[in-house]
Amino acid sequence: MSSTRVQIPTVGGSYKHDSLPFDAQETINLFPERGGAQSNSTAILRRTPGLKLAFAMSNGSGAVRGMYKASNGRAFIVRGTAVVEIDAAETETSRGTLVTAFGRVVMTDDGVNLIIADGSGTRLYYMVFSTNSFTFNSDSYSPKNTPIIDYSHSYVFGFDPDSSVLGTFRYTTDVTSWLDGDQTNADSSPDQMISCKVLNGQFWAFGSDSYEVYYITDSSTLGEAWQRIPGSANNIGLASTHGLSTIGGAIYWLGASKDGENIVWRSGDGFAPVRISNRAIEGQIAGFARVDDAWSYTFEYEGHFFFCLTFQTGNKTFLYDVTENEWVNWAYRNTTTGVQERHRANTHMFFNRKNYVGDYANGNVYTLDKDTYLDNSQPIVWERYFPHFDNMNERISWFSLQLDVLTGSALLTGQGSDPKIQLRWSDDGGRTYCEWIHMDCGDRGEYNTRVIAYMLGQSRDRVYHIRSSEPIPMSIQDKTIAMVEASDS
Numbered sequence: 001m002s003s004t005r006v007q008i009p010t011v012g013g014s015y016k017h018d019s020l021p022f023d024a025q026e027t028i029n030l031f032p033e034r035g036g037a038q039s040n041s042t043a044i045l046r047r048t049p050g051l052k053l054a055f056a057m058s059n060g061s062g063a064v065r066g067m068y069k070a071s072n073g074r075a076f077i078v079r080g081t082a083v084v085e086i087d088a089a090e091t092e093t094s095r096g097t098l099v100t101a102f103g104r105v106v107m108t109d110d111g112v113n114l115i116i117a118d119g120s121g122t123r124l125y126y127m128v129f130s131t132n133s134f135t136f137n138s139d140s141y142s143p144k145n146t147p148i149i150d151y152s153h154s155y156v157f158g159f160d161p162d163s164s165v166l167g168t169f170r171y172t173t174d175v176t177s178w179l180d181g182d183q184t185n186a187d188s189s190p191d192q193m194i195s196c197k198v199l200n201g202q203f204w205a206f207g208s209d210s211y212e213v214y215y216i217t218d219s220s221t222l223g224e225a226w227q228r229i230p231g232s233a234n235n236i237g238l239a240s241t242h243g244l245s246t247i248g249g250a251i252y253w254l255g256a257s258k259d260g261e262n263i264v265w266r267s268g269d270g271f272a273p274v275r276i277s278n279r280a281i282e283g284q285i286a287g288f289a290r291v292d293d294a295w296s297y298t299f300e301y302e303g304h305f306f307f308c309l310t311f312q313t314g315n316k317t318f319l320y321d322v323t324e325n326e327w328v329n330w331a332y333r334n335t336t337t338g339v340q341e342r343h344r345a346n347t348h349m350f351f352n353r354k355n356y357v358g359d360y361a362n363g364n365v366y367t368l369d370k371d372t373y374l375d376n377s378q379p380i381v382w383e384r385y386f387p388h389f390d391n392m393n394e395r396i397s398w399f400s401l402q403l404d405v406l407t408g409s410a411l412l413t414g415q416g417s418d419p420k421i422q423l424r425w426s427d428d429g430g431r432t433y434c435e436w437i438h439m440d441c442g443d444r445g446e447y448n449t450r451v452i453a454y455m456l457g458q459s460r461d462r463v464y465h466i467r468s469s470e471p472i473p474m475s476i477q478d479k480t481i482a483m484v485e486a487s488d489s
Contacts, residue, residue, distance in 0.1 A: 003399055003485040008464070009387050010403075011043040011478040013326035014318075015280045016385070023280060024430030024463045027328040028340060029382040030476075031304065031321055041404065041477040048319070048330055049301060050372030050380055051344060054356065057363035059084045059094050064358025064365060066105030067349035070114055072129060075351040078105040079363045083116065083127070083134065088352045090365075095127055096134030104242045104295060104347075108151045113175050115156060121145035124158065126175050141178040143170045147241050152198040153216045155225065159193050159205075161241075169196060169205055171226060184226055188212045188233035195241045199251050199267065202229070206238040209258050213271050232271040240294040245307060247298035248322055252276070252307040254285075254294050262286045264309065264320065276320060281327050288314030297348040299355050301368060310342050312360075317343040333381045333469075340383075344375060373471035379415075383467040384476070385430070390461040394486040398456035401464070403439065404479035408447035409472045418443075419470040421451060427459040441470070 011032050017023040030045040057064070060082030069075045076095070077084050083096040098105070100118045107116050109129075116125040123136035124144055138144055143158030150157045159169040170183045186193060189210035197204045203214040203226060213232035217225060238244060239261045244253035251267040262285040264277035277285075285291060290313040298307050305322035308330065317330045331340035345357035345366065355368040366376065374380060390396070403421065411417045419441040424433045442449025468474065 003397075003483050006482050006484055008389055008401070008480040008482050009478070010384070010476060010480040011045050012387065013321075013324075014328050015278055016284070017280045018283050020431055021388075021429030021461070023387070024385050024426070025387055026383065026385040027326075028331050028384075029329070029380055030384060031319065031328050032324055032326050033304070034324060041479045043478045045384060045476040046302075047373065047380075047382060047474060048328075049355075049368035049370055051357070051366040051375040052369035052372040053376050054354075054365045054367050055090050055092075057082075057084065057092065057365060059092050060363060062101060062363070063360050064347060064363060065103065065118075066107055066116075067347045067356060067358055068107035068109075068114075069349045069351045070109045070129070071111055072109075074114075074129070075349060075356075076107060076114060077358065077365065078107075078116070078118075079358070083125075086351075095132060096125065098125065099123065104147070106148050106242075108149050108156070110151050110154070110156055110175060115149050115151075115175055117146050117149035117158060119145055119147035119161075124149070124175070137176060137178070139178060141170070141180050141182075142172075143178075148195050148197075150196060150198045150203075152201050152203060155216070157196055157198070157203060159196060161193060169193060169203075182225070184214070186212050186228075188228070189235065189237075191237060194238045195244055197244055197246060197251055199246055200249060204251060204267075206244065206253070208256060209237040210235050211237060229271070234271065234273060236265060236273050240292045243291075243294040243296050243309065245296045245298040247300070247307065248305045250322075252296070252298070252320065252322075254291065254296070254309065261291060266322075276325070278327060281318060284316070285311070285314075288316075290314070295346055297346075299348050299350065299368070301355065302370065308343075308345070308348075310346060310360075312342070315342045331381075332375055333379060335378055340381065373416075373473070379469040379471065381467055381469045382474075383465065386464040386466075386480075388430070388461055388463055390459075391486050393460050394488050395458055395460055396462070397458050397485040397487075398462070399483040399485070400452055400454050401456055402450055402452040402481045403466070404477040404481075405441060405451045406473055406475045407442045407449040407451065408445050409474070410442065410444040410446075411472060412444065416470045416472045419468070419472055419474075421466050421468045423453055424465050425456065425459075426463040426465070427457075427461065429461060430463045433465060439466075441474075 060079035062080040113126040146158030186205040191207035191209040239256035265273040268274035307320040310317040346360035
């Protein structure tokens with residue numbers, strides 16, 4: 001029989017299933033992007049942004065707990081107990097002190113005050129923009145232990161997660177004064193309130209097993225300013241207080257219900273939830289010891305909307321690309337163990353035309369940078385596990401495999417001056433892999449280098465795995481070509 005050229009599917013997201021012979025695909029520190037009508041290929045894998053150190057915070061200690069750009073353009077960061085403002089030159093100015101030093105901090109503003117919730121149980125903080133005076137409200141009617149704070153239509157929202165009245169949320173038009181009657185019970189389901197979020201001027205109240213949506217009325221009567229939208233209640237709740245975020249006019253959240261959890265949803269038409277997680281992602285989430293400690297945030301990068309979901313106990317970060325409807329893994333390589341762990345970023349704000357993120361373990365503040373191919377000077381290891389390739393269980397002889405990779409970007413010295421991609425493969429359904437071989441990506445300026453490997457053995461089913469940590473531009477088109485010969489022997 002004669003050999004023939006075949007195209008091997010290359011570009012895709014993460015679908016690594018519990019049953020690897022069914023699907024072993026995984027995409028780490030890369031994301032798919034579909035091409036245009038006349039692009040050179042149907043899709044491409046691009047590198048996720050690197051972490052470029054903007055500054056190490058001098059105020060506070062411990063982790064970066066929250067970031068927020070206010071409606072007036074001012075930017076605030078909480079590290080440990082310290083509340084800090086930064087300007088366009090990234091100069092820090094201390095603005096206040098919290099009583100708590102750990103856990104997520106959420107901020108919002110009403111145009112007059114910066115408002116901060118840390119779930120302390122003793123106070124709700126605010127800073128007057130005009131004077132920079134920092135104080136707190138601890139009156140009996142304010143939601144002092146709310147872990148979430150939000151704003152819409154002149155109202156500030158919070159809730160008491162320990163309230164004996166299930167599903168109660170509070171609101172006020174004056175953050176310095178909360179009235180007894182300004183509250184509503186989200187009572188379509190008798191579950192405890194977990195979180196809340198404002199979307200498109202409407203208030204979403206999430207419980208452990210349900211959610212419902214509220215709109216503002218013309219009523220001036222206490223407790224009647226916000227009313228539930230008929231038909232908005234749904235028996236899908238929230239698994240983690242900080243596991244929801246908004247982007248592109250929709251809410252994205254880690255769901256829970258009386259029937260189970262581990263599914264990720266977004267808000268759809270008519271307030272209906274739309275499942276966006278795939279079964280492989282759900283299977284991985286189900287394997288984590290805890291999901292109630294998940295944190296999320298959203299950001300826009302190079303025209304892509306991303307929902308970032310990190311599981312602290314599970315030590316893993318997933319990125320959902322809203323634009324491409326794909327999931328990938330976003331990882332930081334542990335410099336001691338070499339293990340791909342959760343990403344370092346745990347909070348985000350867009351300020352001064354930059355995506356700023358804070359480190360979950362220290363006071364480092366980074367920018368997500370397209371032209372940075374390291375995570376704060378540490379190598380970024382990108383990986384792609386291909387889909388299974390077979391031909392009706394025929395024996396396939398692999399004479400060559402050629403990747404369509406961006407070449408010619410080698411550095412002049414150091415790592416990246418002799419760039420290579422590592423290649424290995426599995427012939428037992430993705431369970432075990434052979435030793436790595438290296439594919440040369442060419443020197444600087446060698447744009448026509450063929451990234452190719454020869455004499456790759458035989459298989460009936462094969463899964464290829466490629467990876468690299470070279471700190472250079474690199475992308476992979478969906479045009480992997482193999483020279484093969486198939487037989488039924």
